[in-house]
Amino acid sequence: MDTILQQSFSVSFNYPVCFTEKLFSAENPVFVNVLEKGKKVKTFFVVDSGVVEAFPNLLGEIKNYASYHKERFYLCAEPLVVPGGEACKNDPAIYQQVVQATNDFGIDRHSYIVAIGGGAVLDMVGFAAAISHRGIRLIRIPTTVLSQNDSGVGVKNSINYFGKKNYLGTFTTPIAVLNDFNFLQTLDDRDWRSGISEALKVALIKDLDFFELLEANASAMARREIEPMKTQIIRCAQMHMDHIAGKDPFEFGSSRPLDFGHWAAHKLEHLSNYRVRHGEAVAIGIALDSTYSHLLGWISEEDLNRILQVIQTLGFSLYEPELSGENLIQGLREFQEHLGGELTIMLLEKLGKGVEVHEMDEQLIRKAIEFLQVKSQEPKLI
Missing domain, CATH: 1.20.1090.10 (Dehydroquinate synthase-like - alpha domain)
Known part of the structure; x- marks a missing residue:
């Protein structure tokens, strides 16, 4: 006799896609408003090297913002700067740096990984976050037109493998997508x-x-x-x-x-x-x-x-x-x-x-x- 137990359930997903300017200005509440309320949360930032080059004060602004909102969140480590573009999706060692950081700094499912960069960096960081602890909370901060109007708002994460684009990947919803139009100013x-x-x-x-x-x-x-x-x-x-x-x-x-x-x-x-x-x-x-x-x-x-x-x-x-x-x-x-x-x-x-x-x-x-x-x-x- 065969026994078949049928399982069925649905899960509702909800996340904001915000458009703002000067996201890490101390008085701008957009970032802290998407964090879990009632507790001080751990965050880890991964930043596109091209963004750091274009905005040399960005890492300092993030640290000042964290200090200003120290009752809401803290940085568990220095931000990790990674190559932008397809290079970060082609080299497995890069996403593994993010996975390694989750182990080294005790980044768990109640922590936040914040990805700042173009679509490739968001893809790569999202993949690393999704496979660590079966999913760490992800905040995307797209910095290009392509990532603000398309890839950054979606539910897909990936890296390239076997010479094929997006061969490894997941469907994982972000906690929030935060778009700062100021990032577009320095794009070539x-x-x-x-x-x-x-x-x-x-x-x-x-x-x-x-x-x-x-x-x-x-x-x-x-x-x-x-x-x-x-x-x-x-x-x-x-x-x-x-x-x-x-x-x-x-x-x-x-x-x-x-x-x-x-x-x-x-x-x-x-x-x-x-x-x-x-x-x-x-x-x-x-x-x-x-x-x-x-x-x-x-x-x-x-x-x-x-x-x-x-x-x-x-x-x-x-x-x-x-x-x-x-x-x-x-x-x-x-x-x-x-x-x-x-x-x-x-x-x-x-x-x-x-x-x-x-x-x-x-x-x-x-x-x-x-x-x-x-x-x-x-x-x-x-």
């Missing part, structure tokens, strides 16, 4: 524009009005005007949060609509040895899948040109040499493996509306690549 032009590709992605598949807003403000954002940038960051973050709160936040299925343009982007990053940054690769991936959608007859040439024009106005390329060849096609197969079974790719039925497909024509992909190679050599109308 590449990092300034990089995150806008994620806004373009979500607008194209979900919201025509948002796409038209990005289209109208592309030149202003390329000129580094802060107000339209703030607008797109908050709206993009809200759209990503709405998606996460939907039917499949932990991606048990193979449907990943917010990965529009990403199957090619992930492979392009790797093929270029991460010379092409994530947001830049996503822009090219969007261009590729939009061109593929046009070649299928789904979107018009006029609409395709609007998309490519916005991409170029923002300062992105449409083509990189690594895009050609069989290695990119291999990326499609790896993406299917990453999904865990059925291939699911988001394409464009029209501007503002995505549609999922479960197969792609490799010859049509090559044709789309050739189209973008030619298009990238034409004079830019900007």
Whole structure:
């Protein structure tokens, strides 16, 4: 006789995503307000080296802030400064430093690990926090456009392994996400524009009005005007949060609509040895899948040109040499493996509306690549 006991339960997750300025000014209560109340809590900060370089007073500001709010929290050790970018996800020794610190400084499940940096650092620190003691409380402080409007607000953590992006990772919700617009001031032009590709992605598949807003403000954002940038960051973050709160936040299925343009982007990053940054690769991936959608007859040439024009106005390329060849096609197969079974790719039925497909024509992909190679050599109308 077989005995089957059926278990079923649900867990509710709730965390704030805050937007502020001068986060570690003594009078700013945003950080301490997300900490557990009624006790003095232990914190450990892990900071992106690029942020420390751009803001040399940051570590001192954190220490002064902790001193000012000493009844609420304390630093259990000096902040750990780690390399930013994909380097921190490619070298296992770096996430292991964070795990080692949890042991050395007695950082437990009631402590807080605070990650400050771009999306790669947030991914890496989040992974280390998730696997230590089965999960240490995590506060994310994104410092780039890309991490403030997309990766920083989500529930995914990861490192790269076996030469594959995000091969090891977890789904773990943060305690809070704290965005300080002041961190954007020192970004170089590449990092300034990089995150806008994620806004373009979500607008194209979900919201025509948002796409038209990005289209109208592309030149202003390329000129580094802060107000339209703030607008797109908050709206993009809200759209990503709405998606996460939907039917499949932990991606048990193979449907990943917010990965529009990403199957090619992930492979392009790797093929270029991460010379092409994530947001830049996503822009090219969007261009590729939009061109593929046009070649299928789904979107018009006029609409395709609007998309490519916005991409170029923002300062992105449409083509990189690594895009050609069989290695990119291999990326499609790896993406299917990453999904865990059925291939699911988001394409464009029209501007503002995505549609999922479960197969792609490799010859049509090559044709789309050739189209973008030619298009990238034409004079830019900007």
